[in-house]
Amino acid sequence: MQQPDWSTEVDGTQFRGHPIALEVFEGPLDLLLHLVQKDRIEIWEISISRITNQYLEYLRTLEALNVEIAGEFLVMAATLMRIKSRQLLPRPSIAGLEEDAPVMTREELIDRLLQFRRYKEAAARLRKLEEERRRRIPRGWTPELPKGHRYPLREANLVDLIHHLREVLDRETEEPPRHEVHVEEIRLEDRMKRILEKVEGRETPIGFRDLLERPWWRLEWIVTFLAILELMREGRVVVLQEEPFGDLWLQPGPSDPGSNGGKPALGEAAPAPHESASHPPVPDADRVEETLLGRGEADGS
Amino acid sequence: MTPETKRILEAVLFAATGPQTTEQISLAIPDRPLDELEEILSDLRAEYEREERGWRLEEVAGGWLLTSDPALYAYVERFLEGRRRSRLSRAAMETLAVVAYRQPITRGELEEMRGVDCGAVLHTLLEREMITVRGRSDALGRPLIYGTTGRFLEHFGLPSLDALPKLEEFESLWDTDAVRTEVEEEAQRRFPEIVSVSEAEEQPPGDASPADRED
Structure with a gap:
């Protein structure tokens, strides 16, 4: 077959190679199979040296054409060269290397090519079945519209126009949705003050929920919690909790000026002076603190 | 054989979309044993062929399906004006072939065999319901394993996986x-x-x- 002149100027280098249809090969094995079949030899007769040269020539061509070469093609190139070099070197000298670096042997490459070809043939057979099958139109089949197909346009009549005008007018006269956002501020200091006011002068601990004035307001929950943390740090309140994730109970802390001075410091055993049936048993303050700090969980948040 | 049952089955097959198993068809006449229905359906298939009807009853993907006679495709094709049943791309076909013969298979095994990245093709095949995720392999990283679907069998006109060309x-x-x-x-x-x-x-x-x- 007479080849046309394929030489092209690419990147200043004269390319005089074999014509190659790009994007044809489904990966390096596909390319290798093509090279073998082009030579009209059986897969198990391949000469690694010859096929490596052909393979590299193809990659160089791609490079000359400025085509980005997929990584798997380069991996195969390296593999081929490795097999080739192993064939050239005397065997004992590389015996030690092989143990920790298993490489593909010629036989494995042949196996992979045979396997690859087998599935290529399987694909060809499936393609034949597909072609046969396409000649049967099943009940209930909805045809896919061919490319460039447009839905036919229907002529609109007066009724359609009026109908659409009505729709447009209805849309225009609707009050546009309006939503005003008021930014409300809540100051940590204010919250701390309110909490102290509530905690002080009480016989029994007060629950976290009872501290909230607007319980539906998420920001108040957060700031209240921060305020409690701050008050705890300053030792002005003691927070008690019956169980992990349980309700938080507050009572005046030892350093609170308003307290009666008989309160234990944090870390000491919690007092039991407020025993009453209406509030929960007071747990050990150590455990409470541990739970609070360890878990970092607020009540119900 | 009761002609009545045969007519009911014909009506059901006509109303159905996609292959229907004998069990599904039996919803129409639950009092009939399945093997009797199976026999009547086989008779129907033979009858359409014998009497050279324009349609055929096909056993595909484990079920029964009415289709046009492929011998008349040239005429049907003209009527369809270019609306054809779709074909799979070459990459999709070659990947699907490996999945079909080696299922269940992981993406890694597939790529090892094909020597190329198969992510995009797998996505296409999943989208077209030719393959489906069958679960996870016990291998490291518990990768997903893929297998073919009933739609795969239907696409190629196969009654079951056993009918794949050897x-x-x-x-x-x-x-x-x-x-x-x-x-x-x-x-x-x-x-x-x-x-x-x-x-x-x-x-x-x-x-x-x-x-x-x-x-």
Whole structure:
């Protein structure tokens, strides 16, 4: 077959190679199979040296054409060269290397090519079945519209126009949705003050929920919690909790000026002076603190 | 055989979209035993063929499906004005072939066999419902495993996976690695003095013996 002149100027280098249809090969094995079949030899007769040269020539061509070469093609190139070099070197000298670096042997490459070809043939057979099958139109089949197909346009009549005008007018006269956002501020200091006011002068601990004035307001929950943390740090309140994730109970802390001075410091055993049936048993303050700090969980948040 | 039942089955097949199993068809006449329905459906299929109707009853994807007679496709094609049943791309077809014959298979195994990245193709095949996720492999990282679907069988007109064309001429090379390991184990069991089969004599290329050899 007479080849046309394929030489092209690419990147200043004269390319005089074999014509190659790009994007044809489904990966390096596909390319290798093509090279073998082009030579009209059986897969198990391949000469690694010859096929490596052909393979590299193809990659160089791609490079000359400025085509980005997929990584798997380069991996195969390296593999081929490795097999080739192993064939050239005397065997004992590389015996030690092989143990920790298993490489593909010629036989494995042949196996992979045979396997690859087998599935290529399987694909060809499936393609034949597909072609046969396409000649049967099943009940209930909805045809896919061919490319460039447009839905036919229907002529609109007066009724359609009026109908659409009505729709447009209805849309225009609707009050546009309006939503005003008021930014409300809540100051940590204010919250701390309110909490102290509530905690002080009480016989029994007060629950976290009872501290909230607007319980539906998420920001108040957060700031209240921060305020409690701050008050705890300053030792002005003691927070008690019956169980992990349980309700938080507050009572005046030892350093609170308003307290009666008989309160234990944090870390000491919690007092039991407020025993009453209406509030929960007071747990050990150590455990409470541990739970609070360890878990970092607020009540119900 | 009751002509009544036959007519009911015909009506159901006409109303159905996609292949229907005999069980599904039996919803219409639950009092009839399945094997009786199966027999009548087979008769129907033979009848359409014998009487050269314009349609055929096909056994596909484990069910029954009315289709036009493929012999009349030239006419149907003209009527369809270019609206054709879609074909799979080459990459999709080659990937699907591996999945079909090696299922269940992971993406890694698939890419090993095909020598290329298969992510995009797998996505296409999943989207077209040719394959489906069958679960996870026990291998490291518990990768997803894929298998073919009923729609795959329907696309190729196969009654079941058993009807896939056999790849017999390659049967001896089916799973070379597994065979090699087997042979090696067998050899070591029988001839413990031979440490490894790979130390065996060089064999001429083309020999189908799966023994491991070094170059």
